[in-house]
Amino acid sequence: MAWPARSAAAFRGAALTVVAVSVLLVTGCSGPPVLVPVATPSPTARPAGDSGPPVTVAFSPLRGTRLEEPAAPHPSIAVKIDNHEEARPQIALNRSDIAFEELVEGGLTRYLVVWHSDVPESVGPVRSVRPMDPDIASPFGGIMSYSGGQEQFVEMMMATPLVNIVFDFDDTGLFERADERPSPHDVILAAAEAVSRNASLAPPPVQFSYGTRDPLAAPALAATPTSRIDLVFSEARFPSWEWDATSGAWLRSQEGAPDSEASGDRVRATNVVTLRVGIDWSYGEVPRTVMVGSGEAWASVAGRTVHGTWTKDAAAAPIVLTADDGSRIRLAPGNTWVELVPDEGSATFVP
The missing domain is CATH 3.50.90.10 (YerB-like)
Incomplete structure:
Protein backbone atom coordinates (compact mmCIF):
# COMPACT_ATOMS: atom_id res chain seq x y z
CA MET A 1 0.00 0.00 0.00
CA ALA A 2 1.39 3.41 -0.96
CA TRP A 3 1.40 6.23 1.54
CA PRO A 4 -1.27 8.85 0.77
CA ALA A 5 -0.19 12.40 0.09
CA ARG A 6 -0.90 14.20 3.34
CA SER A 7 0.66 17.14 5.09
CA ALA A 8 3.68 16.68 7.32
CA ALA A 9 1.65 18.07 10.21
CA ALA A 10 -0.84 15.25 9.87
CA PHE A 11 1.95 12.73 10.36
CA ARG A 12 3.63 14.33 13.34
CA GLY A 13 4.24 12.27 16.41
CA ALA A 14 3.51 13.80 19.77
CA ALA A 15 6.26 16.04 21.09
CA LEU A 16 8.67 14.11 23.24
CA THR A 17 8.52 15.03 26.90
CA VAL A 18 12.08 15.57 28.05
CA VAL A 19 13.41 16.73 31.39
CA ALA A 20 15.49 19.82 30.73
CA VAL A 21 19.19 19.34 31.32
CA SER A 22 21.09 21.90 33.34
CA VAL A 23 24.86 21.82 33.45
CA LEU A 24 26.65 23.79 36.14
CA LEU A 25 30.33 24.56 36.38
CA VAL A 26 31.27 25.75 39.86
CA THR A 27 34.11 28.23 39.96
CA GLY A 28 37.08 27.27 42.06
CA CYS A 29 36.60 23.50 41.76
CA SER A 30 39.66 21.43 40.97
CA GLY A 31 39.96 19.12 37.97
CA PRO A 32 38.68 19.51 34.39
CA PRO A 33 35.13 20.63 33.64
CA VAL A 34 32.90 17.63 33.00
CA LEU A 35 29.56 17.68 31.23
CA VAL A 36 27.17 15.03 32.46
CA PRO A 37 23.40 14.64 32.21
CA VAL A 38 21.45 15.53 35.33
CA ALA A 39 17.73 15.28 35.94
CA THR A 40 17.37 18.56 37.81
CA PRO A 41 19.63 21.56 38.38
CA SER A 42 22.07 21.38 41.26
CA PRO A 43 22.66 24.46 43.41
CA THR A 44 25.85 26.30 42.60
CA ALA A 45 28.45 26.81 45.30
CA ARG A 46 31.11 29.42 45.99
CA PRO A 47 34.77 28.60 46.59
CA ALA A 48 36.10 29.30 50.08
CA GLY A 49 36.66 33.00 50.70
CA ASP A 50 34.55 34.11 47.72
CA SER A 51 31.69 36.32 48.82
CA GLY A 52 30.42 36.94 45.31
CA PRO A 53 27.44 35.25 43.68
CA PRO A 54 27.74 31.69 42.35
CA VAL A 55 28.54 31.38 38.66
CA THR A 56 26.43 29.25 36.35
CA VAL A 57 27.95 28.30 33.01
CA ALA A 58 25.82 26.93 30.18
CA PHE A 59 27.03 24.23 27.80
CA SER A 60 25.74 22.90 24.52
CA PRO A 61 24.14 19.54 25.38
CA LEU A 62 25.32 17.79 22.20
CA ARG A 63 28.77 19.36 21.84
CA GLY A 64 29.87 20.07 25.40
CA THR A 65 31.06 23.51 24.31
CA ARG A 66 30.61 26.53 26.56
CA LEU A 67 27.88 28.98 25.60
CA GLU A 68 28.83 32.56 26.36
CA GLU A 69 25.31 33.78 25.68
CA PRO A 70 22.85 30.88 25.76
CA ALA A 71 20.23 31.06 23.05
CA ALA A 72 16.56 30.48 23.64
CA ASN A 198 8.66 23.65 16.27
CA ALA A 199 10.48 25.92 18.72
CA SER A 200 8.21 24.92 21.63
CA LEU A 201 9.70 21.41 21.70
CA ALA A 202 12.21 20.63 24.44
CA PRO A 203 15.95 20.83 23.75
CA PRO A 204 17.84 17.53 23.55
CA PRO A 205 19.28 15.86 26.65
CA VAL A 206 23.03 15.38 26.95
CA GLN A 207 24.16 12.26 25.08
CA PHE A 208 27.87 11.91 25.91
CA SER A 209 30.17 12.98 28.76
CA TYR A 210 32.75 15.67 28.04
CA GLY A 211 36.04 16.68 29.62
CA THR A 212 39.05 18.73 28.55
CA ARG A 213 40.39 19.13 25.02
CA ASP A 214 42.60 16.10 25.68
CA PRO A 215 40.35 13.95 27.87
CA LEU A 216 42.14 10.64 27.17
CA ALA A 217 45.52 11.68 28.58
CA ALA A 218 45.10 9.93 31.96
CA PRO A 219 47.50 6.93 32.14
CA ALA A 220 44.77 4.69 33.57
CA LEU A 221 42.88 4.87 30.27
CA ALA A 222 45.82 3.34 28.37
CA ALA A 223 44.91 5.39 25.28
CA THR A 224 47.19 4.77 22.32
CA PRO A 225 48.57 7.44 19.94
CA THR A 226 46.57 7.43 16.71
CA SER A 227 47.37 9.22 13.46
CA ARG A 228 44.79 7.50 11.26
CA ILE A 229 41.54 5.53 11.59
CA ASP A 230 40.70 3.07 8.79
CA LEU A 231 37.15 1.71 8.76
CA VAL A 232 35.55 -0.88 6.48
CA PHE A 233 31.76 -1.08 6.23
CA SER A 234 31.82 -3.08 2.99
CA GLU A 235 33.78 -3.40 -0.26
CA ALA A 236 32.03 -0.23 -1.42
CA ARG A 237 32.45 1.91 1.70
CA PHE A 238 35.74 2.31 3.58
CA PRO A 239 36.03 5.78 5.14
CA SER A 240 39.07 6.96 7.06
CA TRP A 241 40.06 9.77 9.42
CA GLU A 242 43.47 11.43 9.78
CA TRP A 243 44.49 13.40 12.87
CA ASP A 244 45.51 16.95 12.02
CA ALA A 245 47.27 18.47 15.02
CA THR A 246 47.35 21.93 13.43
CA SER A 247 43.57 22.24 13.29
CA GLY A 248 42.96 19.95 16.26
CA ALA A 249 40.53 17.82 14.26
CA TRP A 250 40.10 14.50 12.51
CA LEU A 251 39.87 14.95 8.71
CA ARG A 252 37.68 12.56 6.76
CA SER A 253 38.29 10.65 3.53
CA GLN A 254 36.01 8.26 1.64
CA GLU A 255 37.27 5.42 -0.50
CA GLY A 256 40.74 6.92 -0.41
CA ALA A 257 39.80 10.47 -1.47
CA PRO A 258 39.48 13.55 0.75
CA ASP A 259 35.85 14.12 1.75
CA SER A 260 34.61 17.70 1.49
CA GLU A 261 31.25 19.28 2.15
CA ALA A 262 29.45 21.76 -0.10
CA SER A 263 31.24 24.72 1.49
CA GLY A 264 34.50 23.31 0.12
CA ASP A 265 35.85 22.56 3.58
CA ARG A 266 37.14 19.10 4.45
CA VAL A 267 34.68 17.14 6.58
CA ARG A 268 36.09 17.15 10.11
CA ALA A 269 35.31 16.01 13.64
CA THR A 270 36.60 16.75 17.11
CA ASN A 271 35.67 13.21 18.23
CA VAL A 272 35.36 9.98 16.27
CA VAL A 273 33.49 7.24 18.13
CA THR A 274 33.63 3.79 16.51
CA LEU A 275 31.11 1.16 17.59
CA ARG A 276 31.19 -2.47 16.50
CA VAL A 277 27.56 -3.41 15.85
CA GLY A 278 25.53 -6.42 14.86
CA ILE A 279 23.37 -6.46 11.72
CA ASP A 280 19.82 -7.84 11.63
CA TRP A 281 18.96 -9.16 8.14
CA SER A 282 15.31 -9.92 8.86
CA TYR A 283 14.23 -7.14 6.46
CA GLY A 284 15.65 -8.85 3.40
CA GLU A 285 18.26 -6.82 1.54
CA VAL A 286 17.90 -3.88 3.95
CA PRO A 287 20.31 -4.25 6.90
CA ARG A 288 19.18 -3.07 10.32
CA THR A 289 21.98 -1.95 12.61
CA VAL A 290 21.27 -3.35 16.08
CA MET A 291 21.41 -0.34 18.38
CA VAL A 292 19.88 -1.67 21.60
CA GLY A 293 22.47 -3.82 23.33
CA SER A 294 26.22 -3.55 23.78
CA GLY A 295 29.50 -4.09 22.01
CA GLU A 296 33.09 -3.07 21.48
CA ALA A 297 33.87 0.65 21.24
CA TRP A 298 36.73 3.02 20.54
CA ALA A 299 36.82 6.77 21.14
CA SER A 300 39.40 8.77 19.22
CA VAL A 301 40.13 12.24 20.55
CA ALA A 302 43.11 14.61 20.19
CA GLY A 303 45.28 12.06 18.42
CA ARG A 304 44.61 9.26 20.93
CA THR A 305 42.28 6.26 20.99
CA VAL A 306 40.83 4.51 24.02
CA HIS A 307 39.21 1.09 23.90
CA GLY A 308 36.07 0.15 25.79
CA THR A 309 32.46 -0.90 25.42
CA TRP A 310 29.21 0.75 24.39
CA THR A 311 25.79 0.06 25.87
CA LYS A 312 22.33 1.29 24.97
CA ASP A 313 19.55 -0.01 27.19
CA ALA A 314 16.49 1.03 25.17
CA ALA A 315 15.47 2.83 22.00
CA ALA A 316 15.13 6.16 23.80
CA ALA A 317 18.26 5.68 25.94
CA PRO A 318 21.58 7.36 25.04
CA ILE A 319 24.71 5.45 24.12
CA VAL A 320 27.01 5.02 27.14
CA LEU A 321 30.75 4.67 26.56
CA THR A 322 32.81 2.87 29.21
CA ALA A 323 36.60 2.47 29.14
CA ASP A 324 38.32 -0.83 29.89
CA ASP A 325 39.23 0.46 33.36
CA GLY A 326 35.52 0.89 34.14
CA SER A 327 35.47 4.69 33.94
CA ARG A 328 33.15 6.73 31.77
CA ILE A 329 34.79 7.77 28.50
CA ARG A 330 34.79 11.53 28.12
CA LEU A 331 35.00 13.32 24.78
CA ALA A 332 36.48 16.71 23.97
CA PRO A 333 34.08 19.65 23.52
CA GLY A 334 33.12 19.77 19.87
CA ASN A 335 31.33 17.80 17.16
CA THR A 336 31.27 14.00 17.07
CA TRP A 337 30.99 11.38 14.33
CA VAL A 338 29.72 7.95 15.39
CA GLU A 339 30.81 5.17 13.03
CA LEU A 340 28.49 2.14 13.28
CA VAL A 341 30.84 -0.46 11.82
CA PRO A 342 29.30 -3.93 11.25
CA ASP A 343 30.82 -6.96 12.96
CA GLU A 344 31.76 -8.20 9.49
CA GLY A 345 33.68 -4.97 8.83
CA SER A 346 36.85 -3.74 10.47
CA ALA A 347 38.37 -0.85 12.40
CA THR A 348 42.11 -0.18 12.38
CA PHE A 349 43.83 2.50 14.45
CA VAL A 350 47.25 3.43 13.07
CA PRO A 351 49.81 4.89 15.53
Whole structure:
Protein backbone atom coordinates (compact mmCIF):
# COMPACT_ATOMS: atom_id res chain seq x y z
CA MET A 1 0.00 0.00 0.00
CA ALA A 2 1.39 3.41 -0.96
CA TRP A 3 1.40 6.23 1.54
CA PRO A 4 -1.27 8.85 0.77
CA ALA A 5 -0.19 12.40 0.09
CA ARG A 6 -0.90 14.20 3.34
CA SER A 7 0.66 17.14 5.09
CA ALA A 8 3.68 16.68 7.32
CA ALA A 9 1.65 18.07 10.21
CA ALA A 10 -0.84 15.25 9.87
CA PHE A 11 1.95 12.73 10.36
CA ARG A 12 3.63 14.33 13.34
CA GLY A 13 4.24 12.27 16.41
CA ALA A 14 3.51 13.80 19.77
CA ALA A 15 6.26 16.04 21.09
CA LEU A 16 8.67 14.11 23.24
CA THR A 17 8.52 15.03 26.90
CA VAL A 18 12.08 15.57 28.05
CA VAL A 19 13.41 16.73 31.39
CA ALA A 20 15.49 19.82 30.73
CA VAL A 21 19.19 19.34 31.32
CA SER A 22 21.09 21.90 33.34
CA VAL A 23 24.86 21.82 33.45
CA LEU A 24 26.65 23.79 36.14
CA LEU A 25 30.33 24.56 36.38
CA VAL A 26 31.27 25.75 39.86
CA THR A 27 34.11 28.23 39.96
CA GLY A 28 37.08 27.27 42.06
CA CYS A 29 36.60 23.50 41.76
CA SER A 30 39.66 21.43 40.97
CA GLY A 31 39.96 19.12 37.97
CA PRO A 32 38.68 19.51 34.39
CA PRO A 33 35.13 20.63 33.64
CA VAL A 34 32.90 17.63 33.00
CA LEU A 35 29.56 17.68 31.23
CA VAL A 36 27.17 15.03 32.46
CA PRO A 37 23.40 14.64 32.21
CA VAL A 38 21.45 15.53 35.33
CA ALA A 39 17.73 15.28 35.94
CA THR A 40 17.37 18.56 37.81
CA PRO A 41 19.63 21.56 38.38
CA SER A 42 22.07 21.38 41.26
CA PRO A 43 22.66 24.46 43.41
CA THR A 44 25.85 26.30 42.60
CA ALA A 45 28.45 26.81 45.30
CA ARG A 46 31.11 29.42 45.99
CA PRO A 47 34.77 28.60 46.59
CA ALA A 48 36.10 29.30 50.08
CA GLY A 49 36.66 33.00 50.70
CA ASP A 50 34.55 34.11 47.72
CA SER A 51 31.69 36.32 48.82
CA GLY A 52 30.42 36.94 45.31
CA PRO A 53 27.44 35.25 43.68
CA PRO A 54 27.74 31.69 42.35
CA VAL A 55 28.54 31.38 38.66
CA THR A 56 26.43 29.25 36.35
CA VAL A 57 27.95 28.30 33.01
CA ALA A 58 25.82 26.93 30.18
CA PHE A 59 27.03 24.23 27.80
CA SER A 60 25.74 22.90 24.52
CA PRO A 61 24.14 19.54 25.38
CA LEU A 62 25.32 17.79 22.20
CA ARG A 63 28.77 19.36 21.84
CA GLY A 64 29.87 20.07 25.40
CA THR A 65 31.06 23.51 24.31
CA ARG A 66 30.61 26.53 26.56
CA LEU A 67 27.88 28.98 25.60
CA GLU A 68 28.83 32.56 26.36
CA GLU A 69 25.31 33.78 25.68
CA PRO A 70 22.85 30.88 25.76
CA ALA A 71 20.23 31.06 23.05
CA ALA A 72 16.56 30.48 23.64
CA PRO A 73 15.83 26.75 24.12
CA HIS A 74 14.91 24.93 20.95
CA PRO A 75 14.82 21.29 19.78
CA SER A 76 17.43 19.45 17.78
CA ILE A 77 16.70 18.28 14.26
CA ALA A 78 17.87 14.89 13.02
CA VAL A 79 17.98 14.43 9.25
CA LYS A 80 18.60 11.37 7.09
CA ILE A 81 21.41 12.43 4.75
CA ASP A 82 22.39 10.71 1.52
CA ASN A 83 25.94 9.38 0.98
CA HIS A 84 25.69 8.14 -2.57
CA GLU A 85 28.52 9.37 -4.79
CA GLU A 86 26.02 11.57 -6.67
CA ALA A 87 24.83 13.07 -3.38
CA ARG A 88 28.25 14.47 -2.53
CA PRO A 89 29.18 17.06 -1.45
CA GLN A 90 26.62 17.18 1.35
CA ILE A 91 25.48 20.46 2.90
CA ALA A 92 26.61 21.73 6.32
CA LEU A 93 27.98 18.50 7.81
CA ASN A 94 30.63 20.45 9.73
CA ARG A 95 27.95 22.50 11.48
CA SER A 96 26.33 19.39 12.95
CA ASP A 97 26.63 18.29 16.58
CA ILE A 98 26.57 14.51 16.11
CA ALA A 99 26.59 12.47 12.89
CA PHE A 100 26.02 8.71 12.62
CA GLU A 101 27.21 6.62 9.66
CA GLU A 102 25.27 3.41 9.09
CA LEU A 103 25.29 0.54 6.60
CA VAL A 104 22.40 0.38 4.12
CA GLU A 105 21.61 -1.94 1.22
CA GLY A 106 24.13 -2.52 -1.53
CA GLY A 107 27.03 -2.04 0.87
CA LEU A 108 26.54 1.73 0.82
CA THR A 109 26.26 3.97 3.86
CA ARG A 110 23.95 6.82 4.84
CA TYR A 111 24.10 9.35 7.60
CA LEU A 112 21.72 10.34 10.35
CA VAL A 113 22.90 13.83 11.27
CA VAL A 114 21.78 15.89 14.26
CA TRP A 115 21.96 19.68 14.39
CA HIS A 116 21.27 21.73 17.52
CA SER A 117 24.07 24.14 18.47
CA ASP A 118 24.22 25.64 14.99
CA VAL A 119 21.20 24.91 12.79
CA PRO A 120 21.90 25.76 9.13
CA GLU A 121 19.43 27.40 6.82
CA SER A 122 19.58 24.36 4.51
CA VAL A 123 20.81 20.76 4.81
CA GLY A 124 20.83 17.78 2.50
CA PRO A 125 20.53 15.87 0.31
CA VAL A 126 17.73 14.23 2.31
CA ARG A 127 16.96 10.54 1.74
CA SER A 128 14.68 7.83 3.04
CA VAL A 129 14.47 6.30 6.50
CA ARG A 130 15.82 2.87 7.48
CA PRO A 131 14.77 0.44 10.27
CA MET A 132 17.54 1.42 12.74
CA ASP A 133 16.82 5.12 12.53
CA PRO A 134 14.11 5.21 15.24
CA ASP A 135 16.60 3.75 17.74
CA ILE A 136 19.30 6.25 16.71
CA ALA A 137 17.12 9.37 16.67
CA SER A 138 14.79 8.77 19.64
CA PRO A 139 17.24 9.78 22.42
CA PHE A 140 17.48 13.31 21.01
CA GLY A 141 13.76 14.06 21.02
CA GLY A 142 12.67 16.96 18.87
CA ILE A 143 12.42 16.57 15.10
CA MET A 144 13.25 13.81 12.62
CA SER A 145 13.23 14.62 8.89
CA TYR A 146 13.57 12.29 5.91
CA SER A 147 12.29 11.87 2.36
CA GLY A 148 10.08 8.80 2.86
CA GLY A 149 10.90 5.11 2.80
CA GLN A 150 9.33 1.69 2.84
CA GLU A 151 5.93 1.80 4.49
CA GLN A 152 7.01 -0.41 7.38
CA PHE A 153 10.03 1.78 8.14
CA VAL A 154 8.00 4.98 7.96
CA GLU A 155 5.48 3.42 10.35
CA MET A 156 8.30 2.59 12.76
CA MET A 157 9.51 6.18 12.74
CA MET A 158 5.99 7.57 13.03
CA ALA A 159 5.51 5.41 16.13
CA THR A 160 8.23 7.32 17.98
CA PRO A 161 7.40 10.49 19.94
CA LEU A 162 9.45 12.57 17.49
CA VAL A 163 7.93 15.17 15.20
CA ASN A 164 8.22 13.66 11.71
CA ILE A 165 8.83 16.05 8.82
CA VAL A 166 8.68 14.02 5.62
CA PHE A 167 9.29 15.17 2.06
CA ASP A 168 6.73 12.74 0.62
CA PHE A 169 3.95 14.26 2.74
CA ASP A 170 5.03 17.88 3.03
CA ASP A 171 2.89 20.66 1.58
CA THR A 172 4.32 23.49 3.69
CA GLY A 173 7.34 24.43 1.59
CA LEU A 174 10.06 23.04 3.87
CA PHE A 175 11.66 21.04 1.05
CA GLU A 176 12.89 21.89 -2.42
CA ARG A 177 14.75 20.12 -5.19
CA ALA A 178 18.16 21.52 -6.11
CA ASP A 179 18.37 22.00 -9.88
CA GLU A 180 22.13 21.44 -9.92
CA ARG A 181 21.88 17.98 -8.32
CA PRO A 182 20.67 14.77 -9.99
CA SER A 183 17.45 13.18 -8.75
CA PRO A 184 16.87 11.52 -6.28
CA HIS A 185 19.94 13.08 -4.64
CA ASP A 186 18.51 16.60 -4.82
CA VAL A 187 16.09 17.02 -1.89
CA ILE A 188 17.08 19.93 0.35
CA LEU A 189 15.48 20.78 3.72
CA ALA A 190 15.01 24.26 5.17
CA ALA A 191 16.36 23.11 8.54
CA ALA A 192 16.33 26.41 10.42
CA GLU A 193 12.75 27.07 9.38
CA ALA A 194 11.72 23.55 10.45
CA VAL A 195 13.20 24.16 13.90
CA SER A 196 11.59 27.61 14.11
CA ARG A 197 8.15 26.14 13.42
CA ASN A 198 8.66 23.65 16.27
CA ALA A 199 10.48 25.92 18.72
CA SER A 200 8.21 24.92 21.63
CA LEU A 201 9.70 21.41 21.70
CA ALA A 202 12.21 20.63 24.44
CA PRO A 203 15.95 20.83 23.75
CA PRO A 204 17.84 17.53 23.55
CA PRO A 205 19.28 15.86 26.65
CA VAL A 206 23.03 15.38 26.95
CA GLN A 207 24.16 12.26 25.08
CA PHE A 208 27.87 11.91 25.91
CA SER A 209 30.17 12.98 28.76
CA TYR A 210 32.75 15.67 28.04
CA GLY A 211 36.04 16.68 29.62
CA THR A 212 39.05 18.73 28.55
CA ARG A 213 40.39 19.13 25.02
CA ASP A 214 42.60 16.10 25.68
CA PRO A 215 40.35 13.95 27.87
CA LEU A 216 42.14 10.64 27.17
CA ALA A 217 45.52 11.68 28.58
CA ALA A 218 45.10 9.93 31.96
CA PRO A 219 47.50 6.93 32.14
CA ALA A 220 44.77 4.69 33.57
CA LEU A 221 42.88 4.87 30.27
CA ALA A 222 45.82 3.34 28.37
CA ALA A 223 44.91 5.39 25.28
CA THR A 224 47.19 4.77 22.32
CA PRO A 225 48.57 7.44 19.94
CA THR A 226 46.57 7.43 16.71
CA SER A 227 47.37 9.22 13.46
CA ARG A 228 44.79 7.50 11.26
CA ILE A 229 41.54 5.53 11.59
CA ASP A 230 40.70 3.07 8.79
CA LEU A 231 37.15 1.71 8.76
CA VAL A 232 35.55 -0.88 6.48
CA PHE A 233 31.76 -1.08 6.23
CA SER A 234 31.82 -3.08 2.99
CA GLU A 235 33.78 -3.40 -0.26
CA ALA A 236 32.03 -0.23 -1.42
CA ARG A 237 32.45 1.91 1.70
CA PHE A 238 35.74 2.31 3.58
CA PRO A 239 36.03 5.78 5.14
CA SER A 240 39.07 6.96 7.06
CA TRP A 241 40.06 9.77 9.42
CA GLU A 242 43.47 11.43 9.78
CA TRP A 243 44.49 13.40 12.87
CA ASP A 244 45.51 16.95 12.02
CA ALA A 245 47.27 18.47 15.02
CA THR A 246 47.35 21.93 13.43
CA SER A 247 43.57 22.24 13.29
CA GLY A 248 42.96 19.95 16.26
CA ALA A 249 40.53 17.82 14.26
CA TRP A 250 40.10 14.50 12.51
CA LEU A 251 39.87 14.95 8.71
CA ARG A 252 37.68 12.56 6.76
CA SER A 253 38.29 10.65 3.53
CA GLN A 254 36.01 8.26 1.64
CA GLU A 255 37.27 5.42 -0.50
CA GLY A 256 40.74 6.92 -0.41
CA ALA A 257 39.80 10.47 -1.47
CA PRO A 258 39.48 13.55 0.75
CA ASP A 259 35.85 14.12 1.75
CA SER A 260 34.61 17.70 1.49
CA GLU A 261 31.25 19.28 2.15
CA ALA A 262 29.45 21.76 -0.10
CA SER A 263 31.24 24.72 1.49
CA GLY A 264 34.50 23.31 0.12
CA ASP A 265 35.85 22.56 3.58
CA ARG A 266 37.14 19.10 4.45
CA VAL A 267 34.68 17.14 6.58
CA ARG A 268 36.09 17.15 10.11
CA ALA A 269 35.31 16.01 13.64
CA THR A 270 36.60 16.75 17.11
CA ASN A 271 35.67 13.21 18.23
CA VAL A 272 35.36 9.98 16.27
CA VAL A 273 33.49 7.24 18.13
CA THR A 274 33.63 3.79 16.51
CA LEU A 275 31.11 1.16 17.59
CA ARG A 276 31.19 -2.47 16.50
CA VAL A 277 27.56 -3.41 15.85
CA GLY A 278 25.53 -6.42 14.86
CA ILE A 279 23.37 -6.46 11.72
CA ASP A 280 19.82 -7.84 11.63
CA TRP A 281 18.96 -9.16 8.14
CA SER A 282 15.31 -9.92 8.86
CA TYR A 283 14.23 -7.14 6.46
CA GLY A 284 15.65 -8.85 3.40
CA GLU A 285 18.26 -6.82 1.54
CA VAL A 286 17.90 -3.88 3.95
CA PRO A 287 20.31 -4.25 6.90
CA ARG A 288 19.18 -3.07 10.32
CA THR A 289 21.98 -1.95 12.61
CA VAL A 290 21.27 -3.35 16.08
CA MET A 291 21.41 -0.34 18.38
CA VAL A 292 19.88 -1.67 21.60
CA GLY A 293 22.47 -3.82 23.33
CA SER A 294 26.22 -3.55 23.78
CA GLY A 295 29.50 -4.09 22.01
CA GLU A 296 33.09 -3.07 21.48
CA ALA A 297 33.87 0.65 21.24
CA TRP A 298 36.73 3.02 20.54
CA ALA A 299 36.82 6.77 21.14
CA SER A 300 39.40 8.77 19.22
CA VAL A 301 40.13 12.24 20.55
CA ALA A 302 43.11 14.61 20.19
CA GLY A 303 45.28 12.06 18.42
CA ARG A 304 44.61 9.26 20.93
CA THR A 305 42.28 6.26 20.99
CA VAL A 306 40.83 4.51 24.02
CA HIS A 307 39.21 1.09 23.90
CA GLY A 308 36.07 0.15 25.79
CA THR A 309 32.46 -0.90 25.42
CA TRP A 310 29.21 0.75 24.39
CA THR A 311 25.79 0.06 25.87
CA LYS A 312 22.33 1.29 24.97
CA ASP A 313 19.55 -0.01 27.19
CA ALA A 314 16.49 1.03 25.17
CA ALA A 315 15.47 2.83 22.00
CA ALA A 316 15.13 6.16 23.80
CA ALA A 317 18.26 5.68 25.94
CA PRO A 318 21.58 7.36 25.04
CA ILE A 319 24.71 5.45 24.12
CA VAL A 320 27.01 5.02 27.14
CA LEU A 321 30.75 4.67 26.56
CA THR A 322 32.81 2.87 29.21
CA ALA A 323 36.60 2.47 29.14
CA ASP A 324 38.32 -0.83 29.89
CA ASP A 325 39.23 0.46 33.36
CA GLY A 326 35.52 0.89 34.14
CA SER A 327 35.47 4.69 33.94
CA ARG A 328 33.15 6.73 31.77
CA ILE A 329 34.79 7.77 28.50
CA ARG A 330 34.79 11.53 28.12
CA LEU A 331 35.00 13.32 24.78
CA ALA A 332 36.48 16.71 23.97
CA PRO A 333 34.08 19.65 23.52
CA GLY A 334 33.12 19.77 19.87
CA ASN A 335 31.33 17.80 17.16
CA THR A 336 31.27 14.00 17.07
CA TRP A 337 30.99 11.38 14.33
CA VAL A 338 29.72 7.95 15.39
CA GLU A 339 30.81 5.17 13.03
CA LEU A 340 28.49 2.14 13.28
CA VAL A 341 30.84 -0.46 11.82
CA PRO A 342 29.30 -3.93 11.25
CA ASP A 343 30.82 -6.96 12.96
CA GLU A 344 31.76 -8.20 9.49
CA GLY A 345 33.68 -4.97 8.83
CA SER A 346 36.85 -3.74 10.47
CA ALA A 347 38.37 -0.85 12.40
CA THR A 348 42.11 -0.18 12.38
CA PHE A 349 43.83 2.50 14.45
CA VAL A 350 47.25 3.43 13.07
CA PRO A 351 49.81 4.89 15.53
